[in-house]
Amino acid sequence: MKEFGYNRASGVRDAVALLAHEPEARFLGGGTNLVDLMKAGVETPDLLVDVRGLPLGRVELRSDGALTIGATVTNSDLAAHPEVRRRFPALAEAVLAGASGQLRNVATVGGNLLQRTRCGYFTDTSFPCNKRVPGSGCPAITGEHHNHAILGASDHCVATNPSDMGVALAAFDAVISFETVDGPGELALSEFYPPVGDTPHVETSLPAGALITAVxxxxxxxxxxxxxxxxxxxxxxxxxxxxxxxxVDVEGGVVRDVRIAFGAVASRPWRAHEAERALIGAPATAQAFGAAADAELAAAKPLAHNGYKVPLLRNLVVSVLTELTEEAAR
Amino acid sequence: MTDLTDSATRAVGTSTVRVEGREKVTGAARYAADVPFEGLAHGWLVLATVARGRVSSIGVDPVLAMPGVIGVIHHGNAPRLNPKAGMFGIPDGTLQLLQDDRVPHFGRPVALVVAETLEQARAGADALVVTYEEEPHDTAFSADHPGAYTPVSAPVSAKGDVDAEIAASPVVVDQRYSTPEEHHGSMEPHASMARWENGRLEVVDSNQGSFMVSTILSALFHLDEGVVRVRAEHVGGGFGSKGVGAQLILAVMAATTFDRPVRVTLTRHQVFTVTGMRPATRQRIRLGADSTGRLRAIDHESVNQTSTIYEYVERNGEVTHALYAADAIRISTSVVPVDLPTPTWMRAPGCAPGSFAVESAMDELAEATGIDPVELRLRNEPQVGPLSGLPFSSRNLVGCLQEGARRFGWADRDPRPGVRRDGRWLVGTGMAAGIYGAGSVPSTAAVTAEADGGYTVAIGAADIGTGARTALTLVAAEALNVPPSAVRMKIADSDLGSAWFAGGSRGTSSWSWAVTAAAEDLRDKLVGIDRIPPEGITGRGDTAAQIAALAQQERHAHGAQFAEVAVDPLTGEVRVRRMLGIFAAGRIVNPLTTRSQLVGGMVMGLSMALHEEGLRDAAFGGQVNGDFAGYHVAAHADVPDIEADWVDDYDPSHPSGIKGVGEVAIVGTAAAVANAVWHATGVRHRTLPISLSRVLTSQA
Structure with missing residues (x-):
């Protein structure tokens, strides 16, 4: 591991100021991904600014029913929070489906949003990788890509975003708050992860040096x-x-409202807008759910070895929406 | 002293916690990378990043200027090695590190950077610029590869006319099976320290047999017998991967070159890259049977990948030699050299992948004949070695099958596939049988009666986490007729003399024989002795003559495994719900650690069935999933209910009735799971692992 400096931020302003002076610095949350990548030589920061002590560790229910989740809330605390479990059970389930108990106890919400792909070419510096070394090439496209993207990928990168939490956040229109030296800002999750295009190394739309403060x-x-x-x-x-x-919200056998997002299919949590559009006002039947999935997956461009994801996602849409519909009818 | 003629102890057969257990759980036990040495320097491997070619330059000078760097060893300055060195006197090209500029495969060590600290060595290795003259490479192993050939060491083994019997058989199964590269994944990464001390080369290592390692190391470095001392006090798993490691050879080179103690430790990723793997295999099984299920013919063709620098043969037909009776049997084995790292033994070499093929085919034969899979196996139970005609030393596969079927509730099984549902899951059960060779290899041991009344047993055995140290304590206690607490064990030191290594499921049987022989010698020497002198009295055992005098027999451990799986047809996910393994593996020395080894083998077999697959990039030859995030083994949640037990199988050809338990429990496991997947879904999976993508696409 390359030698690096370590600094514990005393406040949000302090944190962004520390980072602003050091372009090769990273914020340190739980470190469950960043530190691994530092050991592997994939991340080589000069400075880590530890943000775990910042006052961003609370989940708050606002009077309008919105939920604000501090950036340093651990995955475990997020999943256990009663308002999360009551209002957004899919989010709690998603977080609990990720990693292990030990990792969830330290991994933070902000860090979860910023975790890097687990593409084997990205995490092994002996291979080329456009995300790690722009312009070096993407061996995954013709190589091992069983678990790579079928949606929204490009000729430059087919890696997927590994987050479970992010999928639930995408389904529920999360908004990311951040702080920079110029002041606070916000990004909708749909804007947070830019398209891959020819810049797969640019993974977020956050301004340089920005610190995520809340979701x-x-x-x-x-x-x-x-x-x-x-x-x-x-x-x-x-x-x-x-x-x-x-x-899904069904009334009289008809879909009134529906949210669908996919994970492990794209460089970002994939909100299935096409499927949602196809379902609003449609009968809540397995046939309609399948047709909606087909509408979304029409854009899929599977590679040689990941075509199984298309029927897999279709089956998931039908199975989970059917399950939810049946439960609501009980 | 304890009276040797006291009433018999019952040490052997009594569950006993590991004698070094407390040291291990408190962290006091030191593994190879933990032992401190004065003036220790650290080496870090630099691995080739091309699949084939030559090293054209190594940018040593800038690295030598880095903080703490002591030197860089590469093909231009490395000590010259003996090209004839290798195990059993067979030259082993994998040992010939840094001897020339050739790069035979991705990941081959091309340099070692040595520095004062581990971090400095790693920084130097990261900074070392190596350029290559690349050559076209071939990493595409396949069954019909034009380079396939039959090794001299693995000629066709046959009896009867297989083709004629198959032609005359009313029921024929003819199928092809594939298994991928699989990795040992020992918890303790490979590590070695070497130093010159008083004219001797001293090595602290993580290996499966210190005497074997010292012998090969002596040959490799042109050293006289007795110069090299190798120790491996505690070893955190080996599974076949811990022989003479690259890290050891390079540590010796560095210690010799720089006259410093040097330790080389591998990262997990390096363990995947440089310590070998089970090769990918392709197999074709043809079974011919009459309508009652009696086998007329078994034809087992197998091919495995090897490298261009060593001919590694995965003897998949080993299991077919002695599993079932048949009128005609043919076993043929071939290899394909490709530009990939050299495969090596991995737990139940040959028998693990071989049994997947044969025992899947037997399930297909059960389906084709409508005979229950357990009954089909009972009908084909051999009375003598099916190929050799030799008698069995002891055999109780029938007991395993019957007891396993009884305890698993097999009798109630509905044979129809794809008809049981539990919510969204399809449920099925499957079984398979397995055998693994047993026997003993000449070893020496010494037992000393000490003046304090205790006994010291010294043998070059290895405890790679199996509990060998404890098992030998029990064997010695029984042989001496003293309580186990009176026995002190000294193992894992090449200075203790010639002994077999922890391999081939022949460790405990070989070592216990030598210990028993030494104890007998001691008892003779103690006759008429009233008082033990301060230096003690030592008895010695050497089993070479007794083992050479053994009658030729078929010696095997046996097992029958049963699995219940659930398959989600919508996602392709396969989860094992319960497993039962019943084994007949000689007299059981320590039930506690035996059960642990058997369950461990079954879990590893479960992993082989569902998870394990080394994925390589064809363009580079490197592994894309060389860590435990990418290379999956079963997690705790994948192993919900697993049980191992045994039936009687005393081996009269061994003085203590012992066989071995290290490998038999992974033989047949993958087939049992695959057969259960078929029973659940109605779809056969002949390619491992049975990943969800394979399940999903096979039914689409």
Whole structure:
């Protein structure tokens, strides 16, 4: 591991000021991804600014029903929070589906949003990788890509975003608050992760040196009946090969409101807008759910070895929406 | 002293916690990378990043100027090695590190950077610029590869006319099976320290047999016998991967070159890259049977990848030699050299992948004949070695099958596939049998009666986490007729003399024989002795003559494994719900650690069935999933209910009735799981692992 400096931020302003002077600095949350990547030589910061002591560790219910989650709230605390479990059960399920108990106890919400892909070419410096070394090439496209993107990828990168939490946040229109030396700002999650294009190394739209301070979930009554289903090769401690966060509100057999987001299919949590559009006002039937999934997945461009994700995601849409609909009818 | 003629102790067969257990759980036990040395320097490997070619330059000078760097060893300055060195006297090209500029595969060590601290060595290694003259490479192993050939060491083994029997068989199964590269994944990464001390080369290592390592190391470095001393007090798993490691050879080179103690420790990623793996295999099984399920023919063809620098043969037909009776049997084995790292033994070499193929095919035969899979195996139980015609030393596969079927509740099984549902899960059960060779290899031991009344047993055994130290304590206590607490064990030191290594499931059987022989010698020497002198009285055992005099027999441990799985047809996820393994593996020395080894083997077999697959990039030849995030083994949640037990199988050809338990428990496991997946879904999976993508696409 390359030698690096360490500084504990005393406040949010202090944190962003510390980072502003040091372009090769990183904020340190739980460190569960960053420190691993430093050991592997993928991340080589000169300075770590530890933000775990900042006063950003609370989950607050606002009077309008929105939920504001501090950036340093640990994954474990987020998943256990009663308002999260009541209002956004899919978020709690998503967080609990990730990593291991030990990791969730230290991993933070802000860090979770910023975690890097687990593409084997990215995490091994003996391979080229456009995300790690821009312009060096993407061996995954013709190489091993069983768990790579089928949606929104480019000729430059087919890596996926590994977060479970992010999938639920995408389904519920999360807004990211951040702080820079110039003051605070906000980004909708839909804007937070830019398209891959020819700049796969640019993973967020955050201004340089920005510190994530909070994530806000607007009030969403539909989310009270929501689910996260993660499909993975082993029963725990594995990244998804496909996942879904979904919520549905059905009245009189007709879909009134629906939220669908996919994980492990794209460089970002993938909000399934096409599927949602197809379902609003449609009958809440397996056939309609399948047609909606097909509408979303029409844009899928599977590679040689990850075509299984298309039927997998279709099956997840039908299965989870059917489950939620049946539960609501009980 | 304790009276040797006291009433018999019952040490062997009594569950006993590891004698070094307290040291291990408190962290007091020191593994190879933990032992401090005065003036220790650290080496860090630099690995080739091309799949084939030559090293054209190594940018040593800038690295030598870095803080703490002592030197860089590479093909231009490395000590010259003996090209004939290798295990059993077979030259082993994998040992010939830094001898020339050739790069035979991705990940081959091309340099070692030595520095005062581990961090400085790593920084130097990261900064070392190596350029290559690349050559076209071939990493594409396949069954019909034009480079396939039959090794001289693995000629076709056959009896009867297989083709004629198959042609005349009313029921024929003819299928192909694939297994991928699999990795040992020992918890303790490989580590070695070497130093010259008083004219001797002293090595602290993590290995499976210190005497074997010292012998090969002596040959490799042109050293006289007795110069090298190798110790490996505690070892955190080996599974076949801990012989003479690259880190050891390079540590010796560095210690010799710089006249310093040097330790080289591998990272997890390096363990995946440089310590070998089970090769990928392709197998074809043809079974011919009459309508009652009696086998007329077994044809087992197997091919595995090897490297261009060593001919590694995965003897998949080993299991077929002695599993079932048949009128005709043919076992053929070939290898394909490709530009990839050299494979090596991994737990139940040959028998683990071989049994996946044969025991899957047997399930297909059960389906084709409509005969229950357990019954089918009982009907084909051999009376003598099916190929050799030799008698079995002891055999109780039938007991395993019957007891396993009884305890698993097999009799109630509905044979129809794809008809049981539990919510969104399809549920099925499957079983398979397995055998693994047993026997003993010549070893020496010494037992000393000490003046304080205790006994010191000295043997070059290895405890790689199996509990060997404890098992030998029990064997010695029984042989001496004293309580185990009176026995002190000294193991894992090449100075203790010639002994077999922890391999081939022959450690405990070989070592216990030597210990028993030494104890007998001691008892003879103690006759008429009233008082033990301060230096003690030592009895010695050497089993070479007795083992050479053994009658030729078929010696095997046996097992029958049963699995219940659930498959989600919508996602392809496969989860094992319960497993039962019943084994017949000689007399059980320590039930506690035996059960642990058997369950461990079954879990490893479960992993082989569902998870493990080394993925390589064809363009680079490097592994894309060389860590435990990418290379999956079963997590705790994947192993919900697993049980191992045994039936009687005393081996009269061993003085204590012992066989071995290290490997038999991974033989047949993957087939049991695969057969259960078929029973759950109606779809056969002949390619491992049975990943969710394979399940999903196979039913689409």
């Amino acid at each position: 806000t979930l607007p009030a969403a009554p539909v989310a009270a009946r929501s689910r996260y289903r993660k499909v993975r090769e082993r029963a725990s401690y594995a990244f998804a090969t496909g996942s879904i966060a979904a919520a």
